[in-house]
Amino acid sequence: MPALVFDCDGVLADTERYGHLPAFNQTFDEFGLPVRWSDSEYAEKVKVGGGKERMKTLLTPEFVAEAGLPGDPEALNDEVARWHRRKTEIYTEIIRSGAIPARPGVRRLATEAHDAGWALAVASTSAEPSVRSVLEVAAGPELSPHFSVFAGDIVPCKKPAPDIYEFAVDRLGLEPSGVLVVEDSRNGMLSALGAGLVCTVTTSAYTGEEDFTGASLVVTSLGDPPPEQTVTRVLSDPLGSEPRSLVRLADLAFLLATGTDPATGPRPSR
Structure with a gap:
């Protein structure tokens, strides 16, 4: 899983x-x-x-x-x-208050992952009450209970140290090769990579100009189909996942398989 x-x-x-x-x-x-x-x-x-x-x-x-x-x-x-x-x-x-909406594609992609049997989690250095309040808005009341939440001061060192992701992988009971992280910042990406995880980046308000060398995919957002119609722009796609107008679970599964196969390295574009 x-x-x-x-x-x-x-x-x-x-x-x-x-x-x-x-x-x-x-x-x-x-x-x-x-x-x-x-x-x-x-x-x-x-x-x-x-x-x-x-x-x-x-x-x-x-x-x-x-x-x-x-x-x-x-x-x-x-x-x-x-x-x-x-x-x-x-x-x-x-x-x-509802003043800050969820980013495009989050609920869609999380729902697709949950329906496919993937485990869902949030790993953040923010305080846990803050994280849970955002998760409730972003994932909705039906899906948010299916997330594990790892947040706040549960680890000694915060991002870019790998501690929070190492903790999450351990608590999820998985191997690093089975975990894909979605981050928005260089510090977060470095934290995920330091824990040996594949990382996709969706840039946010303050992070668009950061160096994301090492990420398996960098996009402007995860994207949503009509009627919301938020089209993602691919900024870096070194493994050839080719998500086109939005990022789907199949794209992440491709990155997970490609990024964790040291014998073959990056696969050709699909």
Whole structure:
């Protein structure tokens, strides 16, 4: 039984720009912190895995003094944890409002995989409540219970370290050769590749210009047929999967078989 494992933010929905960024800024405002991230600033922050870790990039000696924060490291960690809990609440409210739709093709492809007997999972360094709220929107109430969710601080090192995907593969009880990951960022791709997994990339708001060398397929979206009619644009297809207007389960099965056959290497285009 193969498995299809999605990252959350940027893959299930374009949540970074329209969910996480406003949630961070509202949190900063509520706590009276002298900071507000612009869109361009946040484009750099997303390269840091994990919400608490992004917040901790603020903690220069100058910022700590200006904000009147405690100097004791343990007390400062507790304060960041308070910020992050509130940020997660705000973010979850944004997602549950329905303001951020699922990205094209996610529910279609997950449904096709489930019907074909594939295991489904989400592996993310975001907080688990945040991930589950996005999954409910993206997959819907009928399909989302069929997903395993691996999220937050369940592993010591976050992406681009391979820990979260190694954990997911172990919990799913599968060999790496049977798992295909859908990511949107270079850090996520490196995490999947580091765990020995085949990775497809669907670029998102902040990641279109990143280097995805090593991915088996890079597309602008997974795509949807009419009436939604979102056509994918293929950016890189080194194994010749040729998904054309949208990515189907057969394309992913081809990548999984091709990408994990060291004896033959890449197969010719179909």
